[in-house]
Amino acid sequence: MTTTDLLPPRAFTLRLTSTPRGARLARRLASHQLHAWGYPYGTPVNDAVTLVTAELAANAVRHGRVPGRDFLLRLTEGEAGVLRVEVSDTRGERLPALSAPCFDGESGRGLLLVEALADAWGVEPRKGAPGKTVWALFSASSGR
Template sequence: MKPEIRASACTPQPQLPALSFRVQFSSTRRGARLARLLVVQQLDDWGIPRDGRTASTVAAVVAEFAANAATHGHTPGRDFALRLTVTPESVRIEVTDTRPDKLPPAPGRPPGLPGPETESGRGLLLVEALADRWGTGPYDLYTKTLWAEVDRPPCHD
């Protein structure tokens, strides 16, 4: 008896243009939380399920970048910006804050591990572990941008 040949569970999807949006948030803890919630909702609206691997990973990276923008990139009276771009291959996250003088360590060189009693300092280690690529730039005299890309699986998010 011949083995049954099954069609691949992955059917080719039509090539769609990149989807993108940009929103500004107050440089506060509330603004950081809203950024994460909005990203999850926007991904779901674009067909990337909120309970899938891609949305969960993107939400964690956005949460870290937005928290850093509100905590370390805060300038009184100035917001941070979030840009999300989705292509069939990846999701790109960009968070721009108003403190270009406070650059994070270079990708691949996250800060050393904080002590066990320290309550912060692990966020970029999380980004390093979750994102497929991340970095900084472009930035100017007034802003800096942290970006990360999360590759999308070929068939399922």
């Protein structure tokens, strides 16, 4: 058993504007929170979780935006060192799907990065509100 196994679950939740600035803040604040939890800047875990957070937040802004509605970022660390990123938006009818990006396109690669970096990811209806939550899991015990 490691000291990570003894930590109680931790959570960080923040509502952000559905704008490019909100997506940038989600990325920066996720990295900062991970650092505060003991996953230093520049480590594989911090880098992977931060990149996935950035992609999910950008997708929420680009594809899940409803004017006047924010998106929700939630990071949790479970007892077994499992990190979970959740990004919730209010567009439940627009579900993410993996697809091959256009070779010379400027977008369309975000979910491929999520698929490559996360141990698992998925989408579920948003609890207690309209919309959806896209989540990703990371086993952080080996990257601390």
